[in-house]
């Protein structure tokens with residue numbers, strides 16, 4: 001009886017697998033692993049996650065690319081994924097055919113999270129209008145120019161003071177870097193900033209971290225597009241936590257927007273802060289932060305706000321925080337880890353800084369002199385690849401690419417980790433070697449294959465700001481301190497270098513010893 005049942009079950013499983021295999025072969029989807037019907041690669045991923053501490057989803061993407069090539073497909077749950085890898089395919093998809101592939105995920109969960117507003121999660125005319133607006137405001141406020149350079153220098157100075165008080169002690173760099181970086185974004189959005197000790201500020205940073213360090217279990221709910229969001233939230237504590245964090249951040253943003261609205265009269269003369277910026281740096285704008293610029297735009301539009309609603313503003317605020325804080329701060333975090341693990345290379349950065357600028361405050365103009373520091377930063381961004389699978393894209397309609405069908409319901413994962421660890425572009429990719437970004441006579445030589453900000457029209461909106469922050473903070477840290485990782489065991493070192501799973505490849509808890517170079 002049992003053996004008849006087992007036989008029947010085996011036949012049924014085989015039939016379902018054969019059906020899935022034939023269906024896939026006929027679908028003209030890019031090649032890829034078949035997976036279990038209804039679950040795709042989920043069982044494999046969950047098994048590996050549970051049994052191998054070194055396992056990360058982006059490493060699976062690299063395996064898939066190696067086996068199936070630069071255009072592959074697979075399923076997680078019922079969700080189809082297209083994996084695009086390699087420089088030519090990335091450019092073809094996101095530059096040559098940018099207009100076809102600039103959509104974002106359209107799952108239930110995604111719609112619920114982003115409410116089809118904001119910039120990161122939106123599409124079409126709304127996305128274009130608000131991306132353009134945000135870029136204009138960033139430019140008007142002098143991002144890439146002196147005005148914002150001074151903010152970052154201020155914050156860097158604060159961190160130096162904080163680290164001086166920790167001389168000889170072990171510190172977790174995540175504590176001080178994320179606060180400094182969050183303050184830079186806060187100045188842009190609200191033009192105020194918070195004390196590092198402020199408990200609300202610290203709670204706020206904790207919430208942001210929980211949004212980007214999303215683990216796989218939390219993501220599972222997004223892999224079943226038919227699942228009602230309420231069920232997803234009930235099934236997944238991680239998603240519930242994520243949603244609660246967003247609500248918390250949005251409530252705080254709403255309060256801050258109302259505070260500004262109540263004080264800021266769009267017909268008034270610009271505030272002191274703006275006058276100061278204007279007289280100093282010739283910035284021709286009448287608002288002093290993103291919210292004021294937005295309120296002015298609402299005022300200009302009168303009754304018909306179009307897409308410039310309050311909901312859009314609040315969504316954009318939390319997106320700018322999510323996109324702008326964990327990213328820049330973890331980029332800096334990785335650079336300190338690689339500096340600590342490579343003391344001679346760290347000393348080379350310090351020696352270059354001493355030779356070229358000495359103890360004076362670092363500025364963006366110094367970039368052209370600090371070749372080794374720039375090469376070091378590029379190498380650290382390459383090897384750690386902060387957003388390893390970028391942010392998912394989507395084809396805005398069913399389409400064909402390189403002879404394969406791409407469904408508009410498929411999520412397109414951009415294999416940035418694979419690109420940065422591809423022997424075709426970077427020899428010995430697992431080795432930390434800043435020299436690969438230098439000419440033989442020591443001049444900085446950027447590589448077109450390093451694309452930490454993504455590729456094409458939808459690439460990072462905050463790239464200019466992020467590059468400024470990373471350079472100024474890093475050079476200031478290297479100028480004044482040595483960071484040491486003497487106390488790490490081999491196992492700790494391995495875990496620290498693996499970092500987290502999630503949209504952002506973040507650093508895990510770790511301690512570095514801070515030694516002053518100023519004595």
Ligand code: HEM
Pocket residue numbers: 119120121131185319320321323324325327328331386387390391392452453454455457458459460461462463465466467470
């Ligand atoms: C080193 C730091 C950063 C890295 C590595 C980074 C990386 C990325 C990547 C890979 C994307 C996805 C691109 C794509 O979809 O193809 C992205 C998008 C985005 N980033 Fe960044 N980012 C950083 C810092 C920032 C900062 C400081 C801000 C703003 C304050 C910012 C705002 C955004 C926004 C709004 C998007 C969505 C753009 C869109 O959908 O049109 N990012 N970033």
